[in-house]
Amino acid sequence: MIRRNPGLILVAAALVALFLLAVVLARAQGKLPVLALDFTEHLFGIVLAVFVLERMLAWREGRQWLAAKDWLYLILLETIDDLLKALLPATVPREGVGTDEKIEVYELTGERIHVGETVRYSPLQLLVTPGEKDLQSHIFWYARKLGPPRYVELAREALSDTRAQIRETFASSARLMDADITTMLISFEQAAMAAIRHLDSAANMRNEKVEDASHRDGEASTTQRTREADHELAFVSSIIVESVVDSVMKPKAWLEDHRHIMEDQSPFWRLQAGGRAGTGPK
Numbered sequence: 696m697i698r699r700n701p702g703l704i705l706v707a708a709a710l711v712a713l714f715l716l717a718v719v720l721a722r723a724q725g726k727l728p729v730l731a732l733d734f735t736e737h738l739f740g741i742v743l744a745v746f747v748l749e750r751m752l753a754w755r756e757g758r759q760w761l762a763a764k765d766w767l768y769l770i771l772l773e774t775i776d777d778l779l780k781a782l783l784p785a786t787v788p789r790e791g792v793g794t795d796e797k798i799e800v801y802e803l804t805g806e807r808i809h810v811g812e813t814v815r816y817s818p819l820q821l822l823v824t825p826g827e828k829d830l831q832s833h834i835f836w837y838a839r840k841l842g843p844p845r846y847v848e849l850a851r852e853a854l855s856d857t858r859a860q861i862r863e864t865f866a867s868s869a870r871l872m873d874a875d876i877t878t879m880l881i882s883f884e885q886a887a888m889a890a891i892r893h894l895d896s897a898a899n900m901r902n903e904k905v906e907d908a909s910h911r912d913g914e915a916s917t918t919q920r921t922r923e924a925d926h927e928l929a930f931v932s933s934i935i936v937e938s939v940v941d942s943v944m945k946p947k948a949w950l951e952d953h954r955h956i957m958e959d960q961s962p963f964w965r966l967q968a969g970g971r972a973g974t975g976p977k
Contacts, residue, residue: 764871765954767864771880772950774860775943776819781853782936783821784837800833818951825941831933838929847898847932854887854894854939876953879946886942893935901928 721730779801786797803817823830838846861880869877904924905917 767868768950775947778857787833787836831937834936835933843925843928847894851894858887883942890935890939897931
């Protein structure tokens with residue numbers, strides 16, 4: 696490393712030469728103790744400036760950015776929750792005949808951040824975790840309710856909007872973000888991009904099956920094949936979306952934990968505390 700930087704060698708050599716010259720002159724004048732005292736004082740000042748004052752200034756500058764960082768993470772958390780609200784149904788009917796009871800897939804908690812009269816954010820809590828069989832079945836039900844082609848279109852649009860928001864955040868505020876959440880969001884963005892491709896592929900396969908059936912079969916057979924193709928599309932899309940939900944839960948959990956860690960440091964937490972004292976969601 697030093698061999699590739701001759702300037703550093705020259706500076707080091709000059710400093711050593713000056714130090715030796717100072718020692719020789721001080722010895723000739725009988726002032727070596729004075730030189731040692733001056734050298735100790737200057738060395739102490741350098742150490743104090745580099746290892747204490749510089750760190751204090753860095754800590755102070757970091758404190759100045761706490762509010763901006765907390766607000767940035769709040770926006771990212773809101774973006775993730777908006778994606779989940781677009782991909783998942785809020786409730787699904789409970790299986791069974793003759794019952795109107797519904798199962799909640801997620802809920803919006805009563806914790807809110809108020810800015811003036813505006814409600815800024817209502818945290819989303821997922822009640823059915825990824826990996827459970829129920830979550831995929833809930834997504835499958837939702838896709839069939841909306842219509843599989845329509846659901847795929849909505850899911851693709853939601854994923855594209857979320858990726859665009861994350862990329863915009865990287866472009867404008869990457870220096871404020873911790874390395875851990877940056878890595879998580881990059882991983883999620885790649886997973887979202889892959890999910891969009893898979894959804895497009897599944898939708899194209901469904902359309903090809905429907906078109907092929909319309910050319911070769913009668914109307915009744917075409918209707919049956921369309922139903923089968925829609926059923927397959929809903930099933931495949933439920934698997935794809937469940938994987939997206941699974942990939943987004945890690946950054947969501949990190950951001951939620953970060954909000955709890957920052958609660959004693961960020962001025963926005965006082966706003967949220969005032970929101971908790973209210974009546975909850977309106």
